[in-house]
Amino acid sequence: VLLLAACSGASPSTVDPKGSESREIAGVWWLMFGVGVVVYVVVAGLVIRAATRGRRHARRESRISDAAFIWIGGIIVPALILLGLGVVTVTTSNAIRQPDSRALRVEVTGVRWWWQVRYPDEGITTANELHVPVGRPIQIRLGSRDVIHSFWVPQLAGKVDTIPGQPNTLRFTAETAGTYLGECAEFCGLQHAHMGFAVIAESPGAFGRWAAREARPASEPTSELAARGEMVFVRSSCAGCHTVRGTPAAGDVGPDLTHVGSRGTLGARAVTNTPDHLAHWIRAPDFFKPGVLMPTHQISGDDVDAVVAYLEAQR
Numbered sequence: 011v012l013l014l015a016a017c018s019g020a021s022p023s024t025v026d027p028k029g030s031e032s033r034e035i036a037g038v039w040w041l042m043f044g045v046g047v048v049v050y051v052v053v054a055g056l057v058i059r060a061a062t063r064g065r066r067h068a069r070r071e072s073r074i075s076d077a078a079f080i081w082i083g084g085i086i087v088p089a090l091i092l093l094g095l096g097v098v099t100v101t102t103s104n105a106i107r108q109p110d111s112r113a114l115r116v117e118v119t120g121v122r123w124w125w126q127v128r129y130p131d132e133g134i135t136t137a138n139e140l141h142v143p144v145g146r147p148i149q150i151r152l153g154s155r156d157v158i159h160s161f162w163v164p165q166l167a168g169k170v171d172t173i174p175g176q177p178n179t180l181r182f183t184a185e186t187a188g189t190y191l192g193e194c195a196e197f198c199g200l201q202h203a204h205m206g207f208a209v210i211a212e213s214p215g216a217f218g219r220w221a222a223r224e225a226r227p228a229s230e231p232t233s234e235l236a237a238r239g240e241m242v243f244v245r246s247s248c249a250g251c252h253t254v255r256g257t258p259a260a261g262d263v264g265p266d267l268t269h270v271g272s273r274g275t276l277g278a279r280a281v282t283n284t285p286d287h288l289a290h291w292i293r294a295p296d297f298f299k300p301g302v303l304m305p306t307h308q309i310s311g312d313d314v315d316a317v318v319a320y321l322e323a324q325r
């Protein structure tokens with residue numbers, strides 16, 4: 011059963027690297043695995059030999075003395091192995107931390123239980139989704155607004171904690187286009203398990219188009235329903251917690267919703283982003299994420315429909 015648990019194709023794997031940094035880390039992992047296998051086979055062989063040799067040979071003198079055997083097998087060989095692996099580990103960690111002036115700067119802040127994503131040079135703020143161009147180094151400044159979280163995209167880079175008041179830096183370069191799932195890897199409270207995100211690596215052209223669209227303020231509502239939705243949103247408590255650029259809504263407690271319609275999921279990958287899920291989310295976010303820090307709203311069904319029409323059109 012334990013082995014079968016590892017069979018799900020949907021879980022991202024550190025040994026299936028798609029970024030230059032994760033490839034180096036995977037290299038160290040395979041080296042350690044290989045050395046571990048050799049050590050295991052040698053030790054298991056000696057144990058089997060000792061167990062099966064029997065008393066008949068016990069008194070025959072061994073070619074190396076007991077003391078020499080302990081010194082070589084117990085101290086010198088393990089020390090050399092650990093030293094070698096230590097050198098490889100340190101040089102690899104240094105190599106993947108080298109700053110690059112061409113890097114795309116991103117700021118990611120862990121918040122219970124979602125991720126704020128900012129591109130300071132592009133003027134973009136979004137949530138739970140990072141778009142990155144393939145082949146360009148990415149430099150992420152990691153912070154936290156509340157407790158310690160940990161930012162981990164196994165296929166792209168190593169795991170780095172987000173610590174309040176102590177910014178950390180993570181670097182990676184995506185090598186292949188694709189969507190790479192990430193998770194919060196440090197227990198941070200009730201909805202830790204629903205604090206996922208996705209890194210979408212795409213061609214530089216596609217990234218440029220996304221960034222240009224994302225930097226724009228929200229579009230004017232195009233239907234009567236959506237216009238009413240904007241009014242409900244801006245006049246109710248939603249605006250106190252959420253920003254929609256281009257409207258008076260400028261709250262900073264929850265995710266920026268300026269282009270929420272273009273995101274694949276809601277609630278940090280708790281559910282897919284469909285009008286139905288969005289309507290449920292607005293009425294009772296607790297249903298998808300018990301304990302979530304967005305309150306349940308007493309809001310009429312018509313108003314929910316209007317807000318859904320407004321938000322889903324923000325692409």
Ligand SMILES: [Cu+2]
Nearest residue numbers: 159194198205
């Ligand atoms: Cu977390």
